[in-house]
Amino acid sequence: SEGDYFGYSVSSIGDQDGDGKEDVLVGAYGADPGGLSSAGSAYIYSSSSGNLLKRFNGRTSGDSFGSSVSSIGDQDGDGKEDVLVGAYAADPGGLFYAGSAYIYLSVGSIANQTWPKGSSLANAFDLDDYFSDPNNSTIPNPNQTITYSVSGNSRITVSIDSSTHQVSFSQPSWWAGSEIVTFRATDPYGLYVDSNAITLTVTGASDTTPPATSITLGPSFPDGDNGYYKTAPTITLSATDSESGVSKTYYKWDNNSYQEYSAAFTAPEGEHTLHYYSTDNACNTEAEKSTTIKVASSYRFSQTQAPYSSYRNNPKIVIILQSILKKLGYFPSYIKSTGYYGRLTKWAVYLYQKAKGIVKSWWSWGAGWFGPKTKKALNEDIQRGRISPSIIESSIAESQTRVKFLHDLYIGSSGYYVVKLQQRLAEEGYLNQGYITGYFGSITKQAVLKYQKAHKIDLSRGGAGRVGPRTRAVLNSY
Structure with missing residues (x-):
């Protein structure tokens, strides 16, 4: 990392990984191991592969551990050169900048491990055989507790026995592959040493078949x-x-x-x-x-509603009926669904009744009436999916759509927009639903007057009982 001063001090060191070649010792006195600013680190690298074999770390921020490094010959008789690391800025015993030097006993690298898929590897090695205490105490040390940890594994479970420090490996029975892990030994003072990188390989074919x-x-x-x-x-x-x-x-x-x-x-x-x-x-x-x-749609026409051909008591139901008959081809597609049950609607109902065998001719009893038999037939068609839910949905939406009044309406007006006006007036309680006829007469005029008064529409310039610009503006506002 920036500011590590990696390579500030370097030294050769005897063969650490058993490849017959001397390896390399490198100091980095500005490194920040574990977040400790400028605590410093020292590293041993294989001269042949370039792999990191071991890392040693400073204990306290500002120690500048690794400002000097050197091999020191075999101190413990294990046949391998050991390590000397200087930390010129350390404060041993609270002595400011007194400095320290550390001897680390070199130990062998942990070998890569391999085992077959569907099995595990128990007691593969003892970590005590591969670490020396960062304070120059041999592990295990009866006076100190060393904590071991591992990193780099995700699929493979690494178990470290807390008393024997034996390491075992396991993984899901279906998994095969490789992971690279590193072990760490940490002493009570926070100093730690990392092992070499160990490749763990589970042989066999991994699961590549999707569920x-x-x-x-x-x-x-x-x-x-x-x-x-x-x-x-x-x-x-x-x-x-x-x-x-x-x-x-x-x-x-x-x-x-x-x-x-x-x-x-x-x-x-x-x-x-x-x-x-x-x-x-x-x-x-x-x-x-x-x-x-x-x-199929869950919508059903209620059998409790009056079966009369006029059907003025519920214009929204008539709009739904007209829209369905229109989509079935019985009601003219070019005519808007008004909610008024007139001659066209009655004829469309008759055509549907005849197609379903409910009546034989126009003169049959109930022809053109939206009565119990016709409702039952339509409900059955809806339930069985003969009339698609999209038709029902759009028909219901059409019954709930409010039109915009773009032209004046007055006594003598008739047609679709008069029906929609009368429906609005009936919904808001100004007109009896029985007077939804599509014709603007005196009764509709009185209903408009009530509406204008309730909404405080200015009639000082005329327009009483007439749906003019000011009344249309209110109708179109909600």
């Missing part, structure tokens, strides 16, 4: 017409993976965002595409699967 997800619907098959379910089916997603096991399953409807699957769910109304896939513990991802599910 497989299946879908179950209840009921299993559509019970309506045209592939529709009469009621929303329950959907269960099940994934299997014979090696690493299933990690997670995801699903989404149409172009929405994926969400994690946790429990069975029901399909929404309409025609929708369900996308789904799973992942396993080896990070294999299944190719996305999809299926289209069609669920």
Whole structure:
């Protein structure tokens, strides 16, 4: 890192890794090991491979450990040269800048480890055989407690026995591959030494097969017409993976965002595409699967509503009826759904009745009436999916749409916009719903007057009982 002064001091050192060649000792007195500013470090590198064999670290910020380094010959009789490191700025015993020098006993490098997939490696080696205490005390030392740790592993579990310091390795039974780890010994004073980098290899073929997800619907098959379910089916997603096991399953409807699957769910109304896939513990991802599910609309015409052909008591229901008949081809598509049950609507209902066998001719009893038999037939068509949910949805939306009044309305006006005006007046309690006729007469005028008064519309310049610019502005404002 910047400011480490790596290479400020260098020295050769006898063969540490057993390759028959001398290795390299490097000091970096400005390094910040463990976040300790300028505590300093010293490193041993293999001269042949360039691999880091060992690292030694300063104890306190500002020690400048590694300002000088040297090999010192074999001090402990193990056949390997040992290490001398100077720290000219150390404060031993609280003596400011008194300085210190440390002797480290060289120990052998930990060998790479290999074992087969589906097994583990127990008691592979004793860490005490590969570390010397950073304070020049041989490990184990009865007067000090040395703490061992490991880093670099993710799939492989490294277990260090707290009493014997024996190291064992294990991994998921399905996994094979390699990881590089480093062990660290830390003394009670915070000084630590890192081992060489050890490659751990689990031989065999790793799991490369993605999981497989299946879908179950209840009921299993559509019970309506045209592939529709009469009621929303329950959907269960099940994934299997014979090696690493299933990690997670995801699903989404149409172009929405994926969400994690946790429990069975029901399909929404309409025609929708369900996308789904799973992942396993080896990070294999299944190719996305999809299926289209069609669920009939839950909308039903109530049998308790009056079956009269006028149907003035609920113009919104008439709009829904007109919109459905329009999409089925019985009501003229070029005519707006007004909510008024007049001759065109009555004729459209008759055409539907005849197609369904409810009546034989225009002179049959109930022809053109939206009565119980006709409602039952329409409800059955809706339930079985013969009338798609999108038609129902758009018809309901049309019944809830409010128009903008762009032209004046007054006594003698008639048509679609008069019907929409009368519906608004009826909704707000100014007009009896029985007077939604599509004709602007005296009763509608009185209702407009009530509306104008309630909304405090300025009539000083005329326009009483007439839907002019000021009244239209209020109608169009909400």
